Structures are given as structure tokens and as C-alpha cells.
Amino acid sequence: MGRRKKILKLLLGVLIGFVASNFNTLTTFSEPPCASSQITPYRLIEEEDARASNKNLIFVGVMTAAKYLDTRAKAVYDTWGREVPGKVMFFSSEFSYSEHVPLVPLAGVDDSYPPQKKSFLMLKYMYEHYIDQYEWFVRADDDVYVRTDKLEELLRSVDSRKPWFIGQTGRGNNEEFGQLSLDNDENFCMGGPGVIMSRETLKSVAPFAEQCLHQLYTTHEDVELGRCVRRFAGISCTWSYEASDSIMQVILYHNQSGEAAFSGDLKQKEVHRAITLHPVKQPHSMYRLHKYLKGLKVQKHLQENLLLHRDIAISMQELGHRISSLDKAQIVPDLPLFPIRRGSPGYLGDTNTLGVPTSLNRYTPHRLEDVLEWEMISKNLYSHRDLNPRRRIGSSLKEGLGDVVREIMELVNSYSKQRGRVIDFKDILYGYWRVNPVYGVDLILDLLLVYRKYRGHKMTVQVRRHAYVQQTFSGIFIREVDYRPNTTQSLVSTESLPVHKQIVNQLFSKITEQLQPIFSYHNSSTETLINFILPLSGRFNIFKRFMNMYEQVCLTDRENTRLFIVLFKNEDSPEDHRLSSELVRGLTTRYPDSPIRVVLSNETFSRGKALQLGVNELSEESLMLFIDVDMVFDKQSLQRIRRNTVLNKQVYFPIVYSLYNPGLLNRSYLGADYSEFTPDIINEQSGFWRQFGFGIVSLYKSDYLSLGGFNLMISGWGYEDVTFFDNAVRSNLKIFRVADPGLIHVFHSVKCDSRLDLSQKSMCLGTKASTLGSVSRLQDIFLKYKDLFR
Structure with missing residues (x-):
């Protein structure tokens, strides 16, 4: 008897061990190699159970692989996975483990492709554990985005008590057609965009999952799933057409761009109409897509809010109230229509603005200017x-x-x-x-x-x-944020320190304050050297203003700049040539270290030739600024020139502010000090942004040479800068344009020679007209002197 008892105990122990091991296999939860983490699969599953406790519409099974658990799978769970009107679980290979998603490691399953075994055993798991808790069951991949609100709207409109197999219908591509063992009336639901089954369908199919798994005709998981559903549920994937396009191809959308899908512009009708979007291969694209679709939800709610305000306004008008006073209206005595006032957290919006009905005549002007x-x-x-x-x-x-x-x-x-x-x-x-x-x-x-x-x-x-x-317009929303600097000092109250330490802190603060200007001294010599190239012919008074400005901005403050003045002799004003030379000599005498050079030319003036003469003086790595004598600049504009000009990559064509004719504004800029031209002068009446002016440009000489330089065959007014800009646009260099408030073009009269080429003359006359004055100023002059006009 004793021996028999020992044998029975041994058999009982073996039996218990066998059952326990199989119980672990059946529950399919596996402990990670290191279970010391605070978050376990069990914990996440419990959290998901709690989240879905009051929602019993959909169970979503997401097939993934161990290598994607912390990337794609996590992105899915962080975005649409938390908004499922039901439960979402992730299914992976047997020894998978994740701290980020509720995971079911399927026993006996690996991550090999195609995932046929993973798919069928996932369906079996859904059936065995959740068949009576949910109406619909979704098979999804870890690279699909599901708009859960639209999916819920669709499924609540369908009777889940009937067998349904919903997805994007597939018959195979041209190469596979006829080789998938499908009859003429048979199809399958393509797996990528997602497959939806009603409870009745899963009940019919899941008990035979292993049988279907052992009777495969192809290597396509979705084809075999469709075959299994056809065999045991007696239904095919949904056939439904809208015009020539399948509805399912619209709402279960598959993008053909592969890895690049949904990485570009999301404002597409396909994105707006879809319920599922596939494939989203990169996790950052999943988060980006989620943020965009959240924005669409916000817009939808704002529109609903607008319509409600209009309904309220119309209803209150019927009761004799005016829209302008609805914020004070009462439905009955002591019961205000809007109990929460402006500025309070629950404020419902301004009906005076939002409640006005749509009409092209709802705005009534009372003056011509309005x-x-x-x-x-x-x-x-x-x-x-x-x-x-x-x-x-x-x-x-x-x-x-x-x-x-x-x-x-x-x-x-x-x-x-x-x-x-x-x-x-x-x-x-x-x-x-x-x-x-x-x-x-x-x-x-x-x-x-x-x-x-x-x-x-x-x-x-x-x-x-x-x-x-x-x-x-739905109004302006302001959110106040309590900003606290994230520094160690800000977290420590000085009042809690001993008195002697408070005194030391105050002394140290005072010393730091006094030494700050010394340590923050701007060493301009470390900045990139800017080589100014200035063409000049006559115009001494304007040149005097330019040199005065250059002295104060560059020489006095020791800016790292050099000035190359390309000086042409002007037969009409020989005195200007002499005075300009003397002005430069006087400046170099006062600033003996100043890098100012004069390049003389006896040829007929041409801006393109003048700039080329200046370019010839420089090495290929030099940063050049082509500038005109009419320009005013400041220190900030120099910094922008340095930042926006990149060797072998980017050419900077700043958009300068051009002043109108001062005669029409009762002003005079001739010979004025450059300090007059501050950013305060920038307004609609004083001037305009010269969007189509390309004469002021900064670039490196090597880039200038690669663009072919200026067309030196052009003589007379302008046009050389336009052809140079066209060459830059056609090149591999990036063109950077931005309005620069530090670069101001002072008005000067333009003379258009009648001998100019037709295109040059047209440009010249256009520039002359554009610099006369603002449209409103010209209108005032016309109305005042209209009798003088033909």
C-alpha cells in the first residue's frame, strides 16, 4: 500500500505539472525574462479592461511582431488604440514582451511572414475569451490607422446579429488572378486596411480556425481567411459599389505610396473620407496623422457650436430679443440664457458674433471707406x-x-x-x-x-x-500658461536660506549684473566677413550719405566688413568724381585700418560691369553683398545677410522696402542723415516692399561663378539683375527671399532713356510708376486735381 501511494503521488505530481504547463499555454500569457519591471502585460491588460468596461461594441485585435512592439504597436496604442469603443489587444509571437501595450503572446507562434498562424489563432483567442462581450471583431495590422468614431458610426448602422464579413474586396492582382483557387463568385477581404466580422461570423469560423490553418492553398493570409469564412460562415467579403469605385476602397483606404504613404500633405479627400488608412509605416507619421484628425474633430465641434448659436439666436428673435443683447437675456425671470460670463471657464461663446445667420449682406457699411x-x-x-x-x-x-x-x-x-x-x-x-x-x-x-x-x-x-x-470667424481664444523657469535656483526659496548665504547671493547677483556687459561683449571680428561691392557714377550727395552711414554702422562699431567702391568717371558731373575720391581719402585717413578700396573705371557706366570689377578683387570663398548707393542698412540686416547666405547651398535675395516719391508726401530725403530711416518709416503711405526687385543680393563668389555671373553684354538701365535671378532659380542653389526691415531703398528719380531696349524700357517705366506713391495718395491727388487730367 505504501508503494502504491508513492506511485499515485508521483503520477498526481506529473499530472498537476502537465495541467499547469498547459494552462499557461492556453492562457497564452508569458512572463518576460525579467519580471522585475513595475509594468507587466498583466497590468496593461487590466488597465485596458478597466478602460473598456462600459463599452462593448468592438474588439480590435492588432497583429504585430516583437521588433515592432516598442515602435509601431506603441504608436497605435498611444493614438487611436485608446479611443476604441470597446477593447484593443495586441497579438505577437510566443516569447514577446512589452511594457507599452496590452499584449497576448500566442503560444507556438513566431513572427515569420506570412502571419497565417498568428491570424487564425488570434481569431480563436477572440472567440474563446470575448465572443459574448462584443458585437464586432476587427482584425488589424500595426501599420493601419483607424478613425474609431467613424467606425462606430458605421457599425451601429448595421445589424450585428447577422453574419457580416466587411473589408476592401480583393480578387488578387493581375499576376495572381486565377492562381488563388477562387471561383468566379468568390473574393476575400484585403488584410492591410482592416477586416471586420460580426459576432455571428466569428462564431461560425473560429471553432474551425485550426482546420483552416491545416488546409491552406496559398501563402496569402487574407486570402485564406476569406476562404475559411466562405466555407464555414457561407458569406463573402462585402460587394458594394458607388459609381465606378467601391465604397470599401474609399472608407477602408489603401495608399499605394508604400513607405511614403501619409508622410506628405494630409489635406486630401481620401484622408477625410476614410475610416481606416493603410499603411502608416513610420511611428512619427502615425502620431502626425492622429494630431491632424484630432484637429478635424475640433473643427467639427466648432461648426456644431456655430450652428447651435444660430439656432439660439433665431429662437430668441422669435421671442422678441435682439441678438446684440442676448448675453443679458433671460428665458424666464432669474434664469439667464447664458449664466456663465465672458472670461469664466465654462463661457459658451459670443452669440452676438456666432449667432448671426449666413448672408452676403449681413455686414452693412455706413461709410464709403467701410x-x-x-x-x-x-x-x-x-x-x-x-x-x-x-x-x-x-x-x-x-x-x-x-x-x-x-x-x-x-x-x-x-x-x-x-x-x-x-x-x-x-x-x-x-x-x-x-x-x-x-x-x-x-x-x-x-x-x-x-x-x-x-x-x-x-x-x-x-x-x-x-x-x-x-x-x-469663431472668436479669439487665449490660453494663459503659468511659466516658471526650469532652473535649480527657481526651485529654492532664498528666504529659507541662512542670513549669511542670502547676503552672499545678493552680492554675487550684483557682481554678475555689473560684469554682464563685459562678458557679453560682441566680438565682431569672429563674424563672417561681408564684402560690400558698391557701383558709383556721380551722385556725390547720395554717396556722402551712404559713407556717413557706413562709418557709423561698420567702422565705428568695428563690424567685420570690407567696402569696394567701383567708381566710374561721369562726363556730366566730373566734380562729383573728384569729391567722391576726396571723401574716401578723408575717411581712410581717420580710419587707417579701415578696409576700403576704390576700383576705378573709365568705361561707360554699367551696373553689371561695375559689380564684376568688384568681384574680380575677391577670392572664391568671399561672402559678397551687391548694394546700391541709394540703400540704407543697419547692424541687424548684416546679421541676416550672414545667416541667410550659405556657401554652395543658398543665395539671399532680400526684399527691400522702397520709399515713395517724397515730393508727394511733402518730405525731402536728399542729403538727409541716414538715422531718419528707422523701421518706424515702414508703412503703407511711405513706401512698399519691392517684391520684384533683385538688385540687392548676397552670395559667395564661388556660387556667383557657378551661376555664370552677370550678363556683361547688357548696357543701360537694369535687367542684369533679373537675368541673374533667373539663372539662380534654374540652378541647384536654394533661393531665400524675405522682407528685411533693415534694408531701405531711398527714393530717387528714374530716367528712362528712349534708346533702351523695349523690355528694358518697359521695366524702367514700371519701376518709375511704382515709386510715385501709394494708391490712396495718388487717388487723393487725382480727386484734388482731376480737372488737370485728360
Whole structure:
């Protein structure tokens, strides 16, 4: 008996060990090699259970691999994974472990591709553990983004008590067609964009998962899943068509760009219409996409808020209230309509602005100056407010129009499925727009559309429709942030220190304050040397002003600059030539170390030739600034020149501010001190930004040579800078343009020689006209002296 008891105990121990090991296998949870971490798979699963405790619509199983657990899988769980109206779990190979996602390591499964075993055993796990808790079950990859709110909206409109197998229908590509063992009426749901099963479908398929796994015809996981569903549930992937495109190809969207998918512009109709987006290969792209779609949600809520304010305003008007006084209105005595006042956390918004109904006439001007002008949009933008009335449509306006058109088409097609038609946008033929400073933007657009009817008598035809659009301003939102410097000193209260340490701290603070100017002294000699090249012919008074400025900005403050003056003899003003030479000699006498050189030329003046003579004096690694005697500059503009000019990479063409004719402004700049030209002078009446001026440029000599230099065959006024700019645009160098408030072009009269080439003469006359004065100033003069005009 004793021996028998020992044998029974031994058998019982073996049996318990066998059951325990198989229990671990069945539960499929494996301890990590090192379980000392505070966060374990069990902990994350419990957290996910708690999050999904009151949501029982969807269970999402995400297939991943061990090498992607801390990258792709984590990005999924940090973004849309936490917003599933149900539960999300990640399934990987047997010995996988992660501290970042709720993970189920599947026993006997590795990360080899194709993941057929992983897929079928994941479905079996869903069935065994959650079949009675959720209505829908989703098979997803770790490179798909799911818009959970739109997925919930779709699935709540479908009866989950019926067998459904929903996905993007596939039949195989051209090379595989006929080789996947599919009958003519058979298909499969493509795995990448996601596959959705109802509870009834999973009940029919999951018990036979291992049988399907042992009867594979191809190496494609999604093909075999579709075959299994067809065999045991008796259904195929959804066949549903909208015009010539499948609905599922729209809402379960697969981008053909591969690794680059969703890394560029996200303002695409495909992104806006989709429920799932695949593939998102890079984790940073997943976070970026999530942030963008969150922004769309915010816009949607703002629009809903706007519509509610309009409903409130209309309802209160029916009760005899004025919109302008709704913030004080009461529904009944002692019950205000808006109990929370402006500035409080729960403030609901200004109905006086948001509640005004849409109308192109809701803004009423009371003066001529208040009339809002319409600007025309065609292939170009036509505006009377610009000195160049016909110009290219800017990127901001183009992007805004794209947003408006996309929203219009979404609204137009919101009921297209029920009506059996779809309307696609093709082009904007023309339009008008204006900005209302109080209410928003008004648009009138003539749209070219394509109308497609796919029920009954099918047809496709182009149509034109006018769209009257208003984009309402929703107010300004200010968020105050309590800023505290993140320094050790700021975390320690000086009052808590002993008195002797407080005295030492105060003394040290005073000493530091006194020594700060010494330590922060700007050593200009370490800055990149800027070589000024200045062409000059006559014009002594203007040259005197320029040299006065150069002395105070560069010589007095020891800026690291050199000045090359290319001086031409002018037969019309020989005295100016002599005075200019004397002025330079006097300056070099006062500043014997000043690097100022004069390059003399007896040829006929040509700006291109003059600049070339200055370039010849420099080495190839020199930073050059081509400047005119009419220019005013400051120290900040020199710093921008150094920062914005990059050897072998970037050429800097600053946009300078050009002053109007002082005679029309009752001013005089001739011989004035350069200190007059401060940034305060920049306004609409004093001048304009010379967007199409390219004469002032900074670049390295080696880049100048690679661009071929100036066209020295050009004589007379201008044009050499335009051809040089064109060469730069066509090169591999980057062109950098920005408005520089430190570079001011002082007005001087322009003389256009009648012997100039036609294109040069046209440019000369255009420049002469543009520098007369502002449009409003010219209008005032015309109205005052209109009897003198023909």
C-alpha cells in the first residue's frame, strides 16, 4: 500500500505539472525574462479592461511582431488604440514582451511572414475569451490607422446579429488572378486596411480556425481567411459599389505610396473620407496623422457650436430679443440664457458674433471707406490693393480654397448614396472673395463639377454651379500658461536660506549684473566677413550719405566688413568724381585700418560691369553683398545677410522696402542723415516692399561663378539683375527671399532713356510708376486735381 501511494503521488505530481504547463499555454500569457519591471502585460491588460468596461461594441485585435512592439504597436496604442469603443489587444509571437501595450503572446507562434498562424489563432483567442462581450471583431495590422468614431458610426448602422464579413474586396492582382483557387463568385477581404466580422461570423469560423490553418492553398493570409469564412460562415467579403469605385476602397483606404504613404500633405479627400488608412509605416507619421484628425474633430465641434448659436439666436428673435443683447437675456425671470460670463471657464461663446445667420449682406457699411472690396480669382489673383494687380495666387489662399472646396463637396455628397449619384470636383473657373473683419470670409465660386448617376439611367456629365460660401470667424481664444523657469535656483526659496548665504547671493547677483556687459561683449571680428561691392557714377550727395552711414554702422562699431567702391568717371558731373575720391581719402585717413578700396573705371557706366570689377578683387570663398548707393542698412540686416547666405547651398535675395516719391508726401530725403530711416518709416503711405526687385543680393563668389555671373553684354538701365535671378532659380542653389526691415531703398528719380531696349524700357517705366506713391495718395491727388487730367 505504501508503494502504491508513492506511485499515485508521483503520477498526481506529473499530472498537476502537465495541467499547469498547459494552462499557461492556453492562457497564452508569458512572463518576460525579467519580471522585475513595475509594468507587466498583466497590468496593461487590466488597465485596458478597466478602460473598456462600459463599452462593448468592438474588439480590435492588432497583429504585430516583437521588433515592432516598442515602435509601431506603441504608436497605435498611444493614438487611436485608446479611443476604441470597446477593447484593443495586441497579438505577437510566443516569447514577446512589452511594457507599452496590452499584449497576448500566442503560444507556438513566431513572427515569420506570412502571419497565417498568428491570424487564425488570434481569431480563436477572440472567440474563446470575448465572443459574448462584443458585437464586432476587427482584425488589424500595426501599420493601419483607424478613425474609431467613424467606425462606430458605421457599425451601429448595421445589424450585428447577422453574419457580416466587411473589408476592401480583393480578387488578387493581375499576376495572381486565377492562381488563388477562387471561383468566379468568390473574393476575400484585403488584410492591410482592416477586416471586420460580426459576432455571428466569428462564431461560425473560429471553432474551425485550426482546420483552416491545416488546409491552406496559398501563402496569402487574407486570402485564406476569406476562404475559411466562405466555407464555414457561407458569406463573402462585402460587394458594394458607388459609381465606378467601391465604397470599401474609399472608407477602408489603401495608399499605394508604400513607405511614403501619409508622410506628405494630409489635406486630401481620401484622408477625410476614410475610416481606416493603410499603411502608416513610420511611428512619427502615425502620431502626425492622429494630431491632424484630432484637429478635424475640433473643427467639427466648432461648426456644431456655430450652428447651435444660430439656432439660439433665431429662437430668441422669435421671442422678441435682439441678438446684440442676448448675453443679458433671460428665458424666464432669474434664469439667464447664458449664466456663465465672458472670461469664466465654462463661457459658451459670443452669440452676438456666432449667432448671426449666413448672408452676403449681413455686414452693412455706413461709410464709403467701410465698403468691402471683392477680389477676383481666376488662374491668377486680381486685386486693386496691390501695385501689381494681377499676380500669382499665393500658397495660403490656394490652401484655403482647397479646404473650402473639399468641405463643399463633402456636404454636397453627404446623401449621395441614398440618391444614387455622386458629384466630383474638377476645377474653379473663377471666383470672388473678400474678408469681413467682424464676421469672416465671403466667397463666390464658379465650380466645374462632374455629375455621375449610377442608378437607373446611368450618366456622366459636366456641370457648372455657383457656390456662395461664408467662413465665419469663431472668436479669439487665449490660453494663459503659468511659466516658471526650469532652473535649480527657481526651485529654492532664498528666504529659507541662512542670513549669511542670502547676503552672499545678493552680492554675487550684483557682481554678475555689473560684469554682464563685459562678458557679453560682441566680438565682431569672429563674424563672417561681408564684402560690400558698391557701383558709383556721380551722385556725390547720395554717396556722402551712404559713407556717413557706413562709418557709423561698420567702422565705428568695428563690424567685420570690407567696402569696394567701383567708381566710374561721369562726363556730366566730373566734380562729383573728384569729391567722391576726396571723401574716401578723408575717411581712410581717420580710419587707417579701415578696409576700403576704390576700383576705378573709365568705361561707360554699367551696373553689371561695375559689380564684376568688384568681384574680380575677391577670392572664391568671399561672402559678397551687391548694394546700391541709394540703400540704407543697419547692424541687424548684416546679421541676416550672414545667416541667410550659405556657401554652395543658398543665395539671399532680400526684399527691400522702397520709399515713395517724397515730393508727394511733402518730405525731402536728399542729403538727409541716414538715422531718419528707422523701421518706424515702414508703412503703407511711405513706401512698399519691392517684391520684384533683385538688385540687392548676397552670395559667395564661388556660387556667383557657378551661376555664370552677370550678363556683361547688357548696357543701360537694369535687367542684369533679373537675368541673374533667373539663372539662380534654374540652378541647384536654394533661393531665400524675405522682407528685411533693415534694408531701405531711398527714393530717387528714374530716367528712362528712349534708346533702351523695349523690355528694358518697359521695366524702367514700371519701376518709375511704382515709386510715385501709394494708391490712396495718388487717388487723393487725382480727386484734388482731376480737372488737370485728360
